[in-house]
Amino acid sequence: MSGPSTYVPKSETAKWFDDRLPIARLVHDSFVVFPTPRNLNYMWTFGGILTFCLVAQIATGVVLAMHYVPNELMAFDSVQHIKRDVNYGWLIQPMHAVGASMFFVAVYLHIFRGLYYGSYKAPREVLWILGVFIFLAMMATGFLGYTLPWGQMSFWGATVITNLFSSIPIVGSSIVTWLWGGFSVGNPTLNRFFSLHYLLPFVIFGLVILHVWALHVAGQNNPTGLDIKQPSDSVPMAPYAISKDVFAMFVFLLPFAYFVFFMPDWLGHADNYIEANPLSTPPHIVPEWYFLPFYAILRAITFDIGPIPAKLGGVIAMVSAIVVLIFIPWLDTSRIRSCKYRPIFKWCFWGFVFTCLALGYLGAMPAEPPYVGWAQFFTLCYFAFFLVAMPIVGIIETPDRLPRSITESVLGKNPSGGGGGMPSGAAAGPEKR
């Protein structure tokens, strides 16, 4: 935040209300005049897209919950009932299912943006950590939601993932029984998963509010990684960043709509159209695509590590793969934020992207040679990015020369354009700089 509020109520009523609950002031300060770096690219639009996805999932989810039955005898049929009988159920159910996948597409792009441009570095550490918590909550929500249709994948995915907790020494199997509410995944499990699936998105909503608040304290990062130092470095959020966000949202909605209307089940698994059968395990149990990299890491630990059995080792590796994200602000030793100016780390980053894609592919493959060997290799690469590249490269690399300011990075060192003097509240005159 830069400076005191500039909000001026426009009517007597507005002033009256502002004295009692200054919400218009808050919206004005945070989302209208808020100084936004002038050089943001489209990788910065995913925050807005993610908020849209959250609202869309909640809206479609609440509506689906009016017709879904969380009982093992009726769950599968109730989903068919929604698709076939409920007015516009054929539209709302795929919106929710595809929406979950699109939510994860957006969150991964959002996270990779943060990694590339150093958005996790001081003073945005708490912002980043809140993001990791949101990611964890999203994964839990997605997992719980996937069990609800009570297809074969729903049931067996639930069985596999809840069984992971049995690897915890001493208390493991009690925890699993407690999670199940029985001796196996069954009706008590389904019922409580429905309750938690309804709850968690609102927890996410609260975390998002904290996340946006933390963002507004430091202000957005930008492709150069430089701070806003002068008025010409920024533009007011409205209309510039808002309109960019809205445009990006429309572009995002295109593949979203394409999936919803033309191939709603493509991202899912055909086996989930078979009703859950506790007596028959499908030949290939795979989670939804957005969990595949972590699934690959889980299955990569096929050997005991000292006193730790392989099963527990896999669980620890999988959990660590997410928990390590929390420590990134302290693992990366570079004083340069943006990979734009980090010639060596930039390649480590792209190697990491390739690693994640490879792990995703391997997670969908059977847990057999040669896939297991490759999964082990790429798991090493994954952790090496955080535990080796981040600490070391920051120290040994010579960064490229940074521009002197955001304005210079946009306008160049051209004396007629660069430097300062353009008030950040400049109205939209065409082509005026």
Next chain:
Amino acid sequence: MTTEVDDTHRRDFLVLAGNAFAAVGGAAVLWPFIQQMNPDASALALASVEVDLTPVKLGQAITVMWRGKPVFIRNRTPDEIKQAQDVKLDDLRDQHAENDALPESARAADADRVKAGKENWLVLVGVCTHLGCIPKGQSIGDARGDFGGWFCPCHGSHYDTSGRIRKGPAPKNLEVPQYAFLSDSKIKIG
């Protein structure tokens, strides 16, 4: 070159057109979310029931479920029919037919409570028009009230052999639902 006035007009048009499209788009997005709460195809499928009347002998009555409510179907004896036809309209508390197949203004003569040529068949929604209890009179041994039709045990409403309110707190005659004879022995209600 365009003048400033032209630019202003163009901008106004763009803003107005944009807002109009956004409003239409918003309504289009909102509509499915509202419509999904209306009765779905499975509820609408149960909006009609077909009833086979062959097991219902003269003097007998059956109760069927229709849209979640009980429907009384009675095969009236000639005595019951005559008793209903002899009632003077002015003696009735509710002189309207309360027949969904007829306009609101139709009167409560027995002929308007049944179908022509099928006067022995009386089809009524079995919900007391007072506060919603199910009147007695369907089973053998049930109290039929002072007028030989039905008697509501909750607050003592008496209905006659045409299902019309005669005594007690109920304000209206028992409702005659929409129904049609598919054949001499089968009706479709709703």
